[in-house]
Amino acid sequence: MSFKAWLEKPAQHIPTRNWGVNMVRGAAARLSHPLLPDDYAQLFHPLWSARELRGQIIDVRPETADSTTLVIRPGWGFDPRFVPGQHVGIGVRIDGRWVWRSYSLTSVPTYSIRNRALHAPLSVTVRAVPEGRLSTHLTSGVRPGTVVRLQAPAGDFRLPDPLPEKALFITAGSGITPVMSMLRSLARQGMPIDVAHVHSERTEAGVIFGSELRELDEKFPGLRLHLQLTGTQGRLDEQRLAELVPDWQERRTWACGPPELLDSLVSWWSAAGVEDRLKMEQFALRRKGATEGSGGLGGVIRFARSKKEADADGATTILEAGEGVGLVLPFGCRMGICHTCSAQLSEGTACDLRNGHIYEEGERIQTCCTTPVGNCVIDL
Template structure:
């Protein structure tokens, strides 16, 4: 004879009961969806950051102090981060070097931006953005970094905002581990980003600083390094700045037979012109279609025979999220524009996004 033992009722915690009640109230969304609105930096959402301070550096440059969300995995000195910010209703993405040393106790990072003529995003960040602004973040990336075994002698060749990735290396203690020479070019003394800090390091003997003020002394020619830094081809060198400087440096180091000792970081231009509709290319499928500004990209792809991921088709479930490789799309719910250039890693919901110009979808 088998005895049946009554099953004890499972205890449900007060917290679980509250969550279940919340889910019934917020259906079809989950409480976490609403948490995004009140706690945008919590770990369950796409990585974001809050600008907590804006510090002027020069007349056209400023440092943003950013508190990243809990998903931030840190950075190596010299790496950059892609930052997404809404400017006049358009989500714009740009890459900026992280200028702080890793491992701050408050987990905050700094990003230093130089405003360029007609630069929509850079001018917004330097002159208009305010503390409290929420920005989108990507994880840090880039290989413009020091190797595990620090070279004994290091040369930095920089101009303008090219000093920004180098600053993180200096702040991380590189001068204590290597013989460092920094050759930096800027229009004038007051235009040198981090000028006061660099001069203090030089005065303390931590590094040798060579400043070139182009308004009075003209552009720096790479051939001048023979006199300025006689052993420059024997040093492991990191160069960052305008294209002309980097092209000349690469030719110079190659001509001396030491091209492998030169490491460069190039900033890329970004030109996106949003419009109404455009050519949508599904890169993986090798299919391009013309789509108007009112047709969801999901529908445009399916109508062209592309196998598209989808779910609710209402912008709720996020089952249709794919990368926007480049171009511009418009959110059909509110008209917001999102732009991207190759490498930005921007994700979009195809069921509620329409083409706002030529765009490439990674699928």
């Protein structure tokens, strides 16, 4: 092992664009042994950490009855550079355990005159869902001053550079969040392109960022907003879309919302032969289970490098099981898209919950969308 690798090993799990930052973290950990640098740093500032990325919630702003914007000040070592549309991982301690999820950034990157990112606060907007333990906590139980763990911004749901001449945003519910960052970024540039935006929500009172969306629509002639209130107008269909945006087939499109909407869009764009112009983001893993004959799901997962074990049933992913026993594992989208969570299956078999595919010993798996089939060992 090289001296550089030895030095940064204590912080090698922390995602960063600058390897020098983790060398400093690793050096601090080596010098403070047997204590951790955090044992000293937390005496001075809660966001100083040599072994993890941290942030502090500095403001909690209700948006609707079930959604809340959290403003987070990132701590030392967090690289705040991101592209509108990306997401950030957030970990919160609930009942003694760290619970992790990814949330789209709704803020806009702040840059200095030298085009370098400043350590400005970030914001995410969370909507509570019945089965969402963390989302419910963040919308009703978290308070300013709470320290959270962070993962670096990631994701390829973003606007290209250069921008297209015409764009279409199709969103529904909390699917507005990544697009809101895009809209705010375009507004800061004076809305330099032709934008059509169709947003679906059950009622007008439930529209997240409703007032701001209307203000942007009134301010910029190049932006056209349509709110599809499904409680009275029904769901968006292809005929309605053509009425609202006659040239939708010609536009580069970004869509985010529930699976039913995204499935419909894929069908419409594919039938029109323009599926390459459609970019989608989804928030939830579609769990379909195992293929016939694959055997029972669930088992004991041993994380080889971490030397910990976790039990998982057939509905729990390897990532979720690891986090349940206190491990901080790599992840990004948590939906099997970005491959940030990829790891080697050293022993046993695992099942992809999206399609039932069975992975064998020696193959690489995505821990965010696979569950063990019997006992297994993961190289993490």
